[in-house]
Amino acid sequence: MSRLTQALCLAGLTALSCGSALSTAHAAGTLTIATVNNGDMIIMRQLSSAFEKAHPDIHLNWVTLEENVLRQRVTTDIATGAGQFDVMTIGNYEVPIWAKQKWLAEVTPDAAYDMSDILPSVREGLMNDGKIYALPFYAESVMTYYRKDLFQKAGLSMPESPTYDQIRQFADKITDKENQVYGICLRGKPGWGENMAYVTSLANTFGAQWFDMSWKPALNSDAWKNALNWYVSAMKADGPPGATSNGFNENLALFASGHCGMWIDSTVAGGLLFDPKQSQVADKVGFTAVPKGTYGKGPTWLWSWNLAIPASSKHRADAETFITWATSKEYVKLVAEKKRWVAVPAGTRASTYANPDYQKAAPFASFVLNAIKTADPSGPTAQPRPYIGAQFVGIPQFQGIGTQVGQTVAATLSGQMSVEQALTSAQASVGRTMRQSGHGQ
Amino acid sequence: MAFKVNCGKQIAVTLLGWGVALWVFFPIFWMFLTGFKSEVQAVSTPPQLFFKPTLSSYAEVFERANYWHFTINTVLVSVIATGVALALAVPAAYSMAFMPSKRTRSTLLWMLSTRMLPSVGVLVPIYLLARNAHLLDTVLGLAIVDMLTNLPIVIWMLFTFFREVPAPILEAGRMDGASRWQEMTMVLLPLALPGIASTALLSLILCWNEAFWSLNLTSSNAAPLTAFIASFSSPEGLFFGKLSAASTLAVAPILVFGWFSQKQLVRGLTFGAVK
Numbered sequence: 001m002s003r004l005t006q007a008l009c010l011a012g013l014t015a016l017s018c019g020s021a022l023s024t025a026h027a028a029g030t031l032t033i034a035t036v037n038n039g040d041m042i043i044m045r046q047l048s049s050a051f052e053k054a055h056p057d058i059h060l061n062w063v064t065l066e067e068n069v070l071r072q073r074v075t076t077d078i079a080t081g082a083g084q085f086d087v088m089t090i091g092n093y094e095v096p097i098w099a100k101q102k103w104l105a106e107v108t109p110d111a112a113y114d115m116s117d118i119l120p121s122v123r124e125g126l127m128n129d130g131k132i133y134a135l136p137f138y139a140e141s142v143m144t145y146y147r148k149d150l151f152q153k154a155g156l157s158m159p160e161s162p163t164y165d166q167i168r169q170f171a172d173k174i175t176d177k178e179n180q181v182y183g184i185c186l187r188g189k190p191g192w193g194e195n196m197a198y199v200t201s202l203a204n205t206f207g208a209q210w211f212d213m214s215w216k217p218a219l220n221s222d223a224w225k226n227a228l229n230w231y232v233s234a235m236k237a238d239g240p241p242g243a244t245s246n247g248f249n250e251n252l253a254l255f256a257s258g259h260c261g262m263w264i265d266s267t268v269a270g271g272l273l274f275d276p277k278q279s280q281v282a283d284k285v286g287f288t289a290v291p292k293g294t295y296g297k298g299p300t301w302l303w304s305w306n307l308a309i310p311a312s313s314k315h316r317a318d319a320e321t322f323i324t325w326a327t328s329k330e331y332v333k334l335v336a337e338k339k340r341w342v343a344v345p346a347g348t349r350a351s352t353y354a355n356p357d358y359q360k361a362a363p364f365a366s367f368v369l370n371a372i373k374t375a376d377p378s379g380p381t382a383q384p385r386p387y388i389g390a391q392f393v394g395i396p397q398f399q400g401i402g403t404q405v406g407q408t409v410a411a412t413l414s415g416q417m418s419v420e421q422a423l424t425s426a427q428a429s430v431g432r433t434m435r436q437s438g439h440g441q
Numbered sequence: 442m443a444f445k446v447n448c449g450k451q452i453a454v455t456l457l458g459w460g461v462a463l464w465v466f467f468p469i470f471w472m473f474l475t476g477f478k479s480e481v482q483a484v485s486t487p488p489q490l491f492f493k494p495t496l497s498s499y500a501e502v503f504e505r506a507n508y509w510h511f512t513i514n515t516v517l518v519s520v521i522a523t524g525v526a527l528a529l530a531v532p533a534a535y536s537m538a539f540m541p542s543k544r545t546r547s548t549l550l551w552m553l554s555t556r557m558l559p560s561v562g563v564l565v566p567i568y569l570l571a572r573n574a575h576l577l578d579t580v581l582g583l584a585i586v587d588m589l590t591n592l593p594i595v596i597w598m599l600f601t602f603f604r605e606v607p608a609p610i611l612e613a614g615r616m617d618g619a620s621r622w623q624e625m626t627m628v629l630l631p632l633a634l635p636g637i638a639s640t641a642l643l644s645l646i647l648c649w650n651e652a653f654w655s656l657n658l659t660s661s662n663a664a665p666l667t668a669f670i671a672s673f674s675s676p677e678g679l680f681f682g683k684l685s686a687a688s689t690l691a692v693a694p695i696l697v698f699g700w701f702s703q704k705q706l707v708r709g710l711t712f713g714a715v716k
Contacts, residue, residue, distance in 0.1 A: 084578060
């Protein structure tokens, strides 16, 4: 037998032996947890050894994925009932939709969990038919970050509740393009969870909405035009170049490196901007409420990352034990003890905000609490609406139409389309998608 | 005069060659550099070429994930998939190259056309097959899918290399009483070894870098290095330093392997080019 034949036989044998050895299923008592790579989740993973110590019969297996990959991965897994995951990290957009599809198991924590301590607006977003289908790990709303030093230099002072007109005036005054300081940074990267999260929130406060009560798109309204005109004109005059590539992380990098005068985005950025290890402007950051548009009311922004148990999980009881622990008051205390108070998961429990240690450690705490309380995702828009959601529309089609309209909005920023053209095109394409999916017929 | 023209041309070609090489290598160089920056330095504008290097990203990467577990999975998947693909492709390419039928060309084209289908188009059927065969999150399951994905390319390459071997040499072997098996293993394979080596190397690289099926068919037990890289991207927070460190660690083994076998690879790729 030649050396090559021997090598081929060896490869075949290796394949067979590895096949039997490596096609092992997950052991009983092992929970596979799918999560994203956010700071709070990393801490949970680090501290989970305390849970394993307290529950020696439960072993935790972590799968960390990029947000969009995670969404695709868990959707495939749930839709095919494969049962690869016992706990998954999903947003408040998915929870009610997936619960309606019977993809999630109901969660029933005991009295010690203190469900009444969970902020009502957060809790309500995780319910379907009066039952809870996920427990909130942390939640975020929206606020305005600004550079105190630049405001002082320009002789400006930021009001507690600014209007979009004021924001534009401030942006004009502090923009210094020669020194790469841009008055305003906003999301421009197309995507339902990227630019459309901000733009939907902006549209609400200008009196706009996605659909009327008969599910007809309402995107060609004057209110939408006003909102988008403000956005495009402010970004063109005072925004950074290449804004259509900027999502949350890109704007975070710009602000943290001193290139933004103001930034309106998720409250979660507070912890990152105030951290000197991650921000060069940590001692110069100011914050205030999200600006108001011409309507002045309407839902603002509420996003929560939640732990849910897929209906296909084979370890539901163990999974519920884990998610109850990871979202409990005891876990909050554990993070404060092992890390620091500012690192505890924010936005979910009233008891966290009542704690003086947390108030001391997080100067933005009361702002965040107020922003979450007033986010009002199920509240009214200027005209009656058939859907819930603050910065998104709580229907399965929104991922598609949101990204579609997001691309059109990005085209107005890059100058490929006028605002009117973009809204006419968006109105037509959303109407088509909704008709195809049986809405509004 | 002719010497001057030739010399100028040579300098221009050399400069162009260097330019292209640097252009291709720059992203890897920048990734390597970013791995030694802090997160703030990694996103600073203008980008910093000179900075105080730190190993904090590498420390965090090693603290958060078991690098060796992912590397071993990648090596196993790549070696198994390449070994099985070669074992199947050698006889297939041999028969197509030396015993062609009127359908050989169309069969080859059909095989290659399967590569043109976007992977996501068959995600659900393959996921269901893997689920029913209990091959989800197993090295064997991923190796089978990688092997099948690369099989058309492996057969095509081997077919091209085998065609370069003069048929009279094989005939001479047959005249001396060699069986088909002996003809293939004792005459053809030694002659086409550089080509087979470069095919194996290409298959290894393709398996090593494959991301779509790795991310969708594995979760923790069999997750390879592509899943390791993906786990360092974050929707909320700066991550370029850690991501670059993880990417450098992920590409380092195959880069070193490619460096040492480049002579073989170039020899294989130009096999039969000069007669």
